[in-house]
């Protein structure tokens with residue numbers, strides 16, 4: 001078997017190889033039956049999951065800005081697999097940050113090596129179903145742990161996970177964050193919704209019917225806002241912007257290559273490339289802790305860039321780009337995802353204003 005070196009820095013030749021391979025496989029990942037197991041296996045083999053962990057926990061301890069650089073490259077090559085990885089790493093980082101040695105010892109290395117898969121069901125504590133009076137996923141404290149009832153409405157890779165990291169609400173409104181093995185009795189995962197884009201991420205609900213979770217699986221809480229108090233999740237909301245910019249870069253790259261033969265496209269390609277570069281710099285500054293970088297502003301700008309650059313690429317690709325199977329059509333659909341993924345109310349409101357009030361009329 002060919003020796004495949006780990007990707008130890010975001011600018012290494014092994015990163016180029018990995019991205020070439022992911023980009024090639026991305027064209028075969030479309031439906032809910034196309035779970036990207038091969039792409040995820042390759043990433044595990046190349047050590048991608050270790051980028052996000054400190055060295056004392058078996059990781060490579062990449063800095064926040066290198067993690068951003070890594071995600072930029074991966075998302076440019078294959079947004080679906082990269083999105084799945086963000087949810088997987090969301091689970092891994094919450095385990096690492098919990099300091100729960102029992103969960104760390106029994107799960108972390110298997111997850112970091114890619115041998116097992118984990119994902120998160122936490123958005124019902126932040127951006128999903130918040131208008132409902134009854135929490136969708138409820139926990140009750142028992143003598144030796146918690147009983148879960150209800151559902152996590154959105155879980156990426158739901159039918160493929162060995163372990164779920166879920167948030168639930170207690171009768172007194174306090175929250176808990178639990179590591180829940182998918183093998184426990186009473187858990188049922190949907191197969192994945194057919195989505196406008198990213199269907200192969202196999203995102204669906206996971207229901208919990210009187211599921212007994214042992215106290216030893218508690219990662220955080222009980223308390224208010226267990227997601228905020230989980231330390232160690234340093235890149236926070238920036239990762240969503242990173243993937244939007246990565247997608248924008250893929251579209252601009254296409255536009256630039258078309259422009260090499262079609263001079264009428266040159267000005268648009270140059271303008272959009274400058275915008276990608278400037279926004280990437282703002283993103284990296286923010287990840288390095290520069291305080292005058294507003295992460296909400298970056299997110300709004302990244303969403304806008306993803307939508308505009310993919311549609312510019314489609315305009316350049318013309319009817320050929322509108323035929324199913326052309327990557328530009330896929331990128332346009334994928335850009336819509338950023339309007340709904342982890343999109344807090346102020347950012348959604350900014351988009352609504354922009355769409356409703358046409359400044360050019």
Ligand SMILES: Cc1cc2nc3c(=O)[nH]c(=O)nc-3n(C[C@H](O)[C@H](O)[C@H](O)COP(=O)(O)OP(=O)(O)OC[C@H]3O[C@@H](n4cnc5c(N)ncnc54)[C@H](O)[C@@H]3O)c2cc1C
Pocket residue numbers: 087119120121122123124127128129130131153154155156157195198201203340341342343
């Ligand atoms: C492809 C995909 C993958 C995802 N993966 C994950 C994941 O792995 N883990 C995770 O935790 N989350 C995940 N999410 C969730 C995501 O981050 C957001 O939380 C989610 O998109 C919010 O949408 P919602 O329909 O649940 O919002 P809701 O706010 O629940 O809206 C649902 C519906 O309720 C109605 N409604 C909304 N607000 C109000 C109101 N104020 N009053 C009355 N009615 C209202 C509307 O009709 C709306 O269509 C994923 C989402 C998507 C689309």
